[in-house]
Amino acid sequence: MQGKLKITLVKSHIGKPASHRAVLNGMGLTKRLKTVSLPDTPETRGMINKVKHLVRIEE
Numbered sequence: 037m038q039g040k041l042k043i044t045l046v047k048s049h050i051g052k053p054a055s056h057r058a059v060l061n062g063m064g065l066t067k068r069l070k071t072v073s074l075p076d077t078p079e080t081r082g083m084i085n086k087v088k089h090l091v092r093i094e095e
Contacts, residue, residue, distance in 0.1 A: 039076040042094040043084065044069065056090070059083050065091070 045065040049057045063083055064072045074080045076095070084093060 039095060040073050041076050041080060041084070042071055042073055044071040044092045044094075045090060046092050047090045049090065052090070056087050059086050060090070 043063060043065065045060065045068055048068050049060050060066070063074060063080075064070075084091060
């Protein structure tokens with residue numbers, strides 16, 4: 037069984053490239069300090085890796 041990851045947006049997406057905004061919207065992170073719970077899959081890890089400077093991850 038896969039674990040869950042708690043991902044919190046800690047920095048704003050304003051002024052960031054469109055690809056970063058698209059990844060954040062795909063994860064459901066639309067506002068600063070919003071937290072979502074996503075499955076720990078390679079796809080999710082890839083999305084996190086692209087915007088790791090904007091989010092905080094808890095396992």
